[in-house]
Amino acid sequence: MFSQEMEKTVLELTAPTKGILAADESAGTIEKRFKSVDVASTEENRRSYREALFTAPGLSDYISGVILFEETLQQKSATGVPLPQVLADQGIVPGIKVDKGTQALANFPGDKVTHGLQGLPERLAGYKTLGARFAKWRAVIAIGDNFPSTRAIEVNADGLARYAAICQELGIVPIVEPEVLMDGGHDIARCAAVTEEVLETVFHALHRHRVQLEYMLLKPNMVLPGKDCPQQASAEEIAAATLICFRRTVPAAVPGINFLSGGQSDQAATANLNAMNTYAQQQPWQLSFSYGRALQAPALKAWHGAAANIGAGQQALLKRARLNSAARQGKYLVSMEA
Numbered sequence: 001m002f003s004q005e006m007e008k009t010v011l012e013l014t015a016p017t018k019g020i021l022a023a024d025e026s027a028g029t030i031e032k033r034f035k036s037v038d039v040a041s042t043e044e045n046r047r048s049y050r051e052a053l054f055t056a057p058g059l060s061d062y063i064s065g066v067i068l069f070e071e072t073l074q075q076k077s078a079t080g081v082p083l084p085q086v087l088a089d090q091g092i093v094p095g096i097k098v099d100k101g102t103q104a105l106a107n108f109p110g111d112k113v114t115h116g117l118q119g120l121p122e123r124l125a126g127y128k129t130l131g132a133r134f135a136k137w138r139a140v141i142a143i144g145d146n147f148p149s150t151r152a153i154e155v156n157a158d159g160l161a162r163y164a165a166i167c168q169e170l171g172i173v174p175i176v177e178p179e180v181l182m183d184g185g186h187d188i189a190r191c192a193a194v195t196e197e198v199l200e201t202v203f204h205a206l207h208r209h210r211v212q213l214e215y216m217l218l219k220p221n222m223v224l225p226g227k228d229c230p231q232q233a234s235a236e237e238i239a240a241a242t243l244i245c246f247r248r249t250v251p252a253a254v255p256g257i258n259f260l261s262g263g264q265s266d267q268a269a270t271a272n273l274n275a276m277n278t279y280a281q282q283q284p285w286q287l288s289f290s291y292g293r294a295l296q297a298p299a300l301k302a303w304h305g306a307a308a309n310i311g312a313g314q315q316a317l318l319k320r321a322r323l324n325s326a327a328r329q330g331k332y333l334v335s336m337e338a
């Protein structure tokens with residue numbers, strides 16, 4: 001029923017030189033980010049920071065969509081324009097994070113399950129009237145000696161698939177985000193094995209729930225060694241391991257893969273995306289970004305909560321957006337950082 005609407009949204013989101021800005025930090029997460037630059041997480045600070053991000057001049061040259069948190073969807077600019085409208089006026093598609101965070105999975109120590117399905121159709125219908133055209137749900141899979149369990153992978157995959165089916169019923173494009181965390185000392189091979197199992201399980205669940213793959217985007221982790229692994233990997237090794245895993249598990253019908261940065265440094269996230277786009281000659285999907293920290297960290301640092309620094313914060317965001325746009329085309333060079 002909503003195929004044309006979703007096709008249009010997907011086409012806009014996967015524009016060849018662009019990626020997605022994740023600005024959907026929930027209350028606890030934005031508080032942590034603000035604390036790192038000594039800024040109090042008040043509603044007005046959150047509003048003005050996000051307004052500054054969304055009005056960075058020329059943002060739409062590199063950014064096709066922005067994922068918002070529920071609070072932001074209902075906030076207005078200083079001149080009274082709803083923030084989703086501020087984005088739409090520049091040709092940037094507004095989206096909304098709809099999961100309600102994670103809880104421990106009972107009987108499976110170390111595993112988590114994402115919740116938020118209850119009342120989701122009603123919430124989504126309301127978000128759509130506020131301008132949201134796509135949504136995002138994040139499942140979190142941690143790696144440890146005794147986890148993740150198969151049960152945790154299955155229950156999270158089922159949640160993602162049910163969420164995606166509900167979105168499509170309302171003409172909203174679902175971003176399906178199964179994140180295998182990079183916390184821990186595991187090596188790249190273990191991350192590859194877990195990511196492969198997760199993606200395989202997620203796509204089986206999407207099939208069972210009759211989700212139309214043409215009208216969704218995938219937001220996965222890259223295949224990386226754990227943060228504490230002594231054997232770190234080069235961008236080329238990461239690109240090779242990630243592409244092997246994705247070719248095995250992600251159907252060609254999926255139009256776009258927009259990676260999360262997951263705690264990588266901003267430069268590493270850019271270099272790894274670039275390596276993938278250089279290395280992958282005939283991949284069936286667009287390989288782009290949906291970064292939060294890797295786009296925002298330098299902006300947050302430059303802004304530091306001071307109105308006088310808004311311009312500097314916007315320039316910092318634009319720089320990362322421009323470099324990731326280059327990486328998304330395989331045209332990034334480290335010298336561009338200067």
Ligand code: 5MM
Nearest residue numbers: 022024025026029260261262291292293
């Ligand atoms: C994994 O986090 C997502 C991508 O951000 P990074 O590029 O920084 O990894 C991000 O969209 C995340 O889902 C949101 O920030 C919401 O996270 P919380 O923890 O607030 O639910």
